[in-house]
Amino acid sequence: MLGFLVVVLIPLVAVLLLSFTDSNLLAQDVQPVGLDNYQTMATEDPAFWRAVVTTGIFAIGLVVINVALSLFLALVLHRKLRGAQLFLALAFLPVVTSQAAWAIVWRFLLQGEGGTINSLLSAVSIIGPNWLFEAKPALAAVIVVAALKTVGLKAVIFLAALRNIPKEAIEAARLDGAGEWQMYRRVILPLLAPTTLVVVIITFIGSFQVFDYILLMTNGGPSHATTVLAFAIYQQGFELMRTGYASALAVVLFAITLALVAVQWWARKKWVHSE
Template sequence: MRKNNTLWGYIFLTPQLLGLIAFALIPLCFAFVLSFMNWDGFGAKTFIGLDNFMGQFKNPVFWKALWNTVLYTILYIPVGITLSMVLAIALNKIRGKELYRIFFFMPVITSSVSVGVIWMWILNGDFGILNQFLANFGIDGPQWLTDTRWVMVSIAILSIWWQLGYNMVIFLAGLQGISSSYYEAAEIDGASKFQKFRHITLPLLSPTTFFVTIMAIIGSFQVFDQAFVMTSGGPAKASYTLVYHIYETAFINFRMGESSAAAMILFVIILIFTLIQFRVSKRWVHYEG
């Protein structure tokens, strides 16, 4: 029976495994090989060694895209994760929490194009809803999507709203995994709500926080849809992200080798940040024993 269950397990895993190999591993290997080639997507490939990588490091547009991506990450990660955690804690014990979860999760399953178009209207500097709301308080709202100082902030605001429900659901799962006996013991000892949050909720929620942080960092370095739909990388490349640079280099300028080199650099950056997080996590992630 055990062998039979194992066989069925492999049978059910096979489609997912084949998809992973066909649509992830093989393209990754092809992109790695292509990063050492000069190819326009149609003609013959020519091996040029590290020239594509050196070209990217000397390209000011690449550094501009990298800085915009890092700026977006800095804007998105702390606020997005904090709001998701606070919202999950607020919804964890209230009545009708299932209905609230549905409402907050609905944007997550909405297409990026639809979300981008809606927020283009919301953030319109002349007649957008947000600036109209700010005007009620005597605040003259900025040109969110056409001002180089505000465009990345705008994209970060959209992303925080868009992914809030996803991270919230993960935090809710983590909260429900914390045994109520810890809180009961703390109440007997006279602990306040803040003390219970500080000494019970935060430490026992740290594995969930670690997971959400890792996934959010990986996702933030791959931001593309929002900038593509809302600003096309503008104004003056102020929202020109690293993945946008990879897309434009490959499918607009048809420099596949340079695009693959940029993709490999992005892969290494994400890998380094992930490894650093795993290293640092040993100091603040506490697993319930």
């Protein structure tokens, strides 16, 4: 309780109170402004709404790619093919690599001219874009890089859940004549639903907190195409020194994340068939 109070609750209350002020980090000047920061955000700051849309696209893309790849990898490894354990260890290596190192390596790989990715594409007569300096490729590249980082970890979670599926359910389905596709669709995936829900929520929350990939790979560009809400908070608070407005952005981000996670948790009974 003491740790929660000091590390979580007091900072949350402090950020909430700071969001109702016009404060400058350098001048140490704090002036109460009521709801002005929120009004500015909603009606006078088009960059806020652009960041909200970018954050939504990033979150959806990250969840879909990360969860799909993790589940596919777990299903393949569950078949106990030769070398599966070695492949799982290799897939887990990015998890134990620092995010900063992972982002910097991919920044070099995705360089427009001379980058490894474009060199491989040119070998098959494909001209790759300037990945990190064009709006759509930049956002897509950051999403994929962030998704690949934790595929190994989520695959281990799915693999553990697969190994806990009752063998009786599999045997009963086979006796009823279920084919391979029906086995996965009607038995395995429904039994994995609770684990999938947890993985989706964890990935979703993480997608709203992304910062280092944006800072190290694109710095929010090009033309703010990769500026998500978390990076906008950093810019307002530590580049423009508008800590009051940055706190208001943080409160909004917290509220959006909490609301969407609550909706996912409320809707779990519609697709989670095993508790």
